[in-house]
Amino acid sequence: DTGVSQNPRHKITKRGQNVTFRCDPISEHNRLYWYRQTLGQGPEFLTYFQNEAQLEKSRLLSDRFSAERPKGSFSTLEIQRTEQGDSAMYLCASSWKQATEQYFGPGTRLTVT
Amino acid sequence: QKEVEQDPGPLSVPEGAIVSLNCTYSNSAFQYFMWYRQYSRKGPELLMYTYSSGNKEDGRFTAQVDKSSKYISLFIRDSQPSDSATYLCAMETKTSYDKVIFGPGTSLSVIP
Numbered sequence: 001d002t003g004v005s006q007n008p009r010h011k012i013t014k015r016g017q018n019v020t021f022r023c024d025p026i027s028e029h030n031r032l033y034w035y036r037q038t039l040g041q042g043p044e045f046l047t048y049f050q051n052e053a054q055l056e057k058s059r060l061l062s063d064r065f066s067a068e069r070p071k072g073s074f075s076t077l078e079i080q081r082t083e084q085g086d087s088a089m090y091l092c093a094s095s096w097k098q099a100t101e102q103y104f105g106p107g108t109r110l111t112v113t
Numbered sequence: 114q115k116e117v118e119q120d121p122g123p124l125s126v127p128e129g130a131i132v133s134l135n136c137t138y139s140n141s142a143f144q145y146f147m148w149y150r151q152y153s154r155k156g157p158e159l160l161m162y163t164y165s166s167g168n169k170e171d172g173r174f175t176a177q178v179d180k181s182s183k184y185i186s187l188f189i190r191d192s193q194p195s196d197s198a199t200y201l202c203a204m205e206t207k208t209s210y211d212k213v214i215f216g217p218g219t220s221l222s223v224i225p
Contacts, residue, residue, distance in 0.1 A: 004156075033213075040121065042201050042215030043157065056212065091156055101147075102213060104156035 002026060004105035006092050012111045013082055020078045021108045025094030032075050033102060034067055035091040036060065043091050043104075049075060082112045116140050119202055119216030128225050132189040136202035136216045139183065143204040143214075146178050148187045151199045151218065160200075161187065192223045 005024045013019050025032050030051050035043035046065070047057045051072035061067075064082075069075040079086055089109050093102040119136045126132055134148075145164055149157035161176040163169045163185075169176045175188040185204075189196055199218040 006156075040217065042117075042119075042203070042217050043213075044215070045212045048212065093156075101159055101162055103159065104149075106156045107154075109154070 004092055004094055004103055006090075006105040006108050008108060009106060010109045010111075012113065015082055015084060015112055017082055018078065018080045019082060019110065020076055021090055021092075021110075023075045023077070023092030023105060025074070025092070026103060029094035029096050029103075030072065031095045031097065031102075032069055033093045033095075034075070034077050035093065037089040037091055037107070038087075046077075079110075082110075084112045086110060087112045116214050117202060117204060117216040119219055121217055121219060123220040123222060125222045125224060126192055128192060128194060128223055130192050130223075132192050132196070132221060132223075134187040134189075134200050134202075134219050134221070136185050136204075137183055138185075138204060140204075140206070140214075141180075141183065142206040144207055145205040146176070146185050147203040147205075147213070148174075148176055149201040149203060149215075150196075151201060153198075157201055194223045194225050197222045 007022045032049045034046040037043045047067050049069040064080045067077045089107045091107045093104045095102045117138045148161045151157045163176050166178050166180045173190045177186040199220050201218045202216040203213045205213045
């Protein structure tokens with residue numbers, strides 16, 4: 001399977017803990033996106049990388065959130081001092097250069113208790 | 114007003130029916146229009162992608178874009194139970210680093 005993969009698929013954590021998610025994009029794609037989706041809503045843009053450069057961050061991405069894409073391959077999204085409001089599905093997508101089609105991974109479902 | 118509006122449903126139709134799903138938007142700069150299908154607890158899957166106004170057909174699916182009315186539609190012919198999912202419209206300008214704006218999704222159930 002050469003699609004976008006995300007790990008873990010599910011994460012349950014206690015409020016105040018730090019969590020890190022990983023995304024492996026389609027290998028030839030140089031653009032990688034993170035989205036957050038809550039129940040009954042469409043995905044909301046969080047941040048975007050072209051190769052290893054983080055080119056845009058949403059206002060939704062508070063200081064507790066940080067994303068990296070070292071070497072322009074996989075990406076990690078870390079949430080520090082988690083809050084219950086962080087509970088959501090975190091989706092990763094990738095695309096090739098100027099192409100508009102973004103291909104999504106299965107998501108990581110975060111539950112903060 | 115949200116940038117992209119979509120009737121959340123749920124929409125329930127009998128198998129074989131023609132389904133019409135719609136979105137309206139407010140940003141006239143949107144140029145690229147997409148429809149994604151999302152099964153429960155899965156990531157969105159790209160169904161259709163169109164540029165500017167016009168129609169695009171792919172099998173049982175037809176996407177229509179009317180930029181003058183800021184209105185897009187997805188038609189599903191001969192609907193099947195496997196089409197039961199949430200359908201998300203999405204759109205994008207080319208001036209915002211490929212940031213895609215999604216509608217909230219319409220939940221569709223096709224009853225055998």
